[in-house]
Amino acid sequence: MANITAGMVKELRDKTGAGMMDCKAALNEVEGDIEAAIDWLRKKGLAKAAKKAGRVAAEGLIGLAIEGTKGVLVEVNSETDFVARNEQFQQLVVNIAKVALTAGADVETIKASDYPAGGKVEEAISTAIATIGENMTLRRAASLEVAQGVVSSYVHGSVGEGLGKIGVLVALESTGDKDVLAGLGRQIAMHVAAANPQALDAAGIAADVIAREKGVLAEKAKASGKPDNVVEKIVESGLKTFYKEVTLVEQAFIHDPSKTVAQAVKETEGKAGAPIKLVAFVRFGLGEGVEKQESDFAAEVAAAAGA
Template sequence: MANITAGMVKELRDKTGAGMMDCKAALTEVAGDIEAAVDWLRKKGLAKAAKKAGRVAAEGLIGLVVAGGKGVVVEVNSETDFVARNEQFQALVRGIADVALKAGDDVEAIKAAAYGAGGTVADAINSAVATIGEHMNLRRAKEISVAQGAVGSYVHGSVGEGLGKIGVLVALESTGKADELAALGRQIAMHVAAANPQALDAAGIDPDVVARERGVLAEKAKASGKPDNVVEKIVESGLKTFYKEVTLVDQAFVHDPSKTVAQAVKEAEGKVGAPIKLAGFVRFGLGEGVEKDESDFAAEVAKAAGQTAA
């Protein structure tokens, strides 16, 4: 039997909002597998769908830059959030984003690219590590571009031009007015930052994710005693609701929830003066998908002082 710890119960409760005892029962039932426990709770009707945004654990900054019809976003991590306020670190992240705009979004290629007056990006990172005294790492990068149109951008939690905690790029293909496209692109980028869609549309969702959602919906419907033909209708209806929650084009537009993002784009064609295609987006949230051990800061301070925390 798996050892179910209080930390595991807390993590599951944070993910699902289910009661403590229900979380413990779910973990016991599935031998401590957190994701399986989420599904178990959902099948019992005790939890909502978990939005896998990932626990934000890494520190540092997201940097982005846009030039013409191309944009790039990078994530540079550090050990503490204090470094994000350091002007040298901010300049480094901004400089790496500028390099990536020309070098592309392959991390190793960016590290090997020339930086500043001499040396490479890797050299610049090592120099910053030596000066600031913290481990740093270029974790990832992604570029997006359009042949005709605009790349909209938005940085949330900004600490400087193109620097913050969340960075978003949105690609709009159109032959219309560039200024109107850029304004629309920024609005949609703000929406992406807030709503965190999993994909552009239903076709872009991982088939495994869809299969998992279908399975949960089916088991939940069967548990309520519905016949097979009704179960299938419930599943299809549930999937449509799921797509509205996780796909960009079907989400309610945060600037006007009475319409979807797709409808907002269609309506904007009048101002732009030409058809618009929402071609793609990139969203980087600082530290998403990276976990670090939680620590008791008071206990650490007490330990350093040779005391025992109360």
């Protein structure tokens, strides 16, 4: 048995992009011969991942899982929307979400955790890349939990249980009727999916965002020749309007626009039989913030032809 060092494993991993455990297994199979190990991985289809690692993965699926009073969201990206309909990819996302229920929301921790079908999550992703033939990444994860109450969810563009294009979790803290809480939570989750609030309330908006909004409002007022004391009032009024647009509790409830989300929560307390606190929400929209590469097909053909 050859002495397989960490350096050898790293070298093989750098050359092939295969998972750490796969690299170690390959080296053991060929008595530490790096080139033979590369061939071994290629024959297994595990070295394909390296060639695809540079491609932009902005499609894929949002995965959602809830257990008790805890819920998680994960975003697993692929290169094309077609892969989202692949059963192997869908099962991968489902399993990663289940792992995140225990592992938490740190991506590196999830990747290093045990995968339900064996090995580690990171290895399962590499195997899927090699088998399906597209780059894939576990981009992000989030979790919500309450001591008492419910964590409700909604998936938009669903392609399966807990899988879709937009995933939302809403946490409600209460000792009230669970069924009533779950119904309210789902309605709020649907609202979040549609309205895409920036924060739960004004306190959750970043200071620089508020400062920028104030600056815009003040400049508009000054440009119209308003005196300083009037400018201050215009800015104050404008911020109130801004909060109504971007904070969840102050937005008009999509299920009944005559009331705010906060008012809808308050009115449900009677049915629930206890006070209800809207604690937090998380919304993942597939590929948001990812800069997608635009393909120039004519240029690709010309390049391939040596033009």
